[in-house]
Amino acid sequence: MKIMNLCVLVLLSVLLAGCSSSPPPLKDDTTVNAEQYLLGAGDTVNINVANQPDLTMRVVLDNSGAINYPYIGNLVLKGKTASQVDAEITQRLRKGYLLQPMVTVNIAEFRKFYVSGEIENPNGYAYEPGMTVEKAIALGGGFTDRADRKDLSLRKASTGELLKNVDVTHSVHPGDILIIGMGFF
Structure with missing residues (x-):
């Protein structure tokens, strides 16, 4: 009888171990708004200087993150916010080119993040501030x-780290890859 009780206990412990819950999903609240967004390769930026059509342009940033801007030459956009680029262009145009340049820089299209796995339309999609899983x-x-x-797994573009079991409220950033796993049942 003792052996039978021992066997039942062992069997129950094995069954309970198999039913243990998975760790809770990883949560994250590091969303980025448009004012904090740092420009990078793949972003499309509009630069507008009032009443100066030769200084108004739309550019897609390449891996260098820099452009050759009229009159001022090399201009690095990568790693800066749109308002920082705006201020830099304004300041550099004041030095001998325009008295009071009215510059507006905005992001026309954010670079992509990617969704793969068991999703209806796996693809790259333009990032939007506040993007979540x-x-x-x-x-x-x-x-x-x-x-x-x-x-749900998320490969972070910034670090290459693979986060497993992320929550649907977890933030997604430009370049990240969201991977939807396959169920077996």
Whole structure:
């Protein structure tokens, strides 16, 4: 009888260990708004100087993150906010070119993040400030029938780190890759 009770206890402990809950999803609240957004390769930027059509342009940043801007030459945009670029162009144009330049710099299109795995439309999508895993899934058309809705991983572009079991409220940043796992049942 003691052996039978011991076997039942061992069997129950094995079964309970298999039913243990998975760790809670990783949460994150590091969303980026448009004023804090740092420009990088793949962003499309509009530069407008009032009443100066030769100084108004739309550029897509390459990997160098710099452009050759009329009159002032090399201008690095990568790693700066739109308002920082605005201030720099204004300041540099004042030095011998325009008395009171009225410069506006804005982001026409953010660089992409990517959604792959068991999603209806795996692809790259333009980042939007406040992007979350849930919004990224919606942009990708939602889960496929085979998707494991709890197997959500995120490869961070900034570090290359793979975060597993992320929550749907976790933020997604430009260049990140969201991976939707496949369910087996």
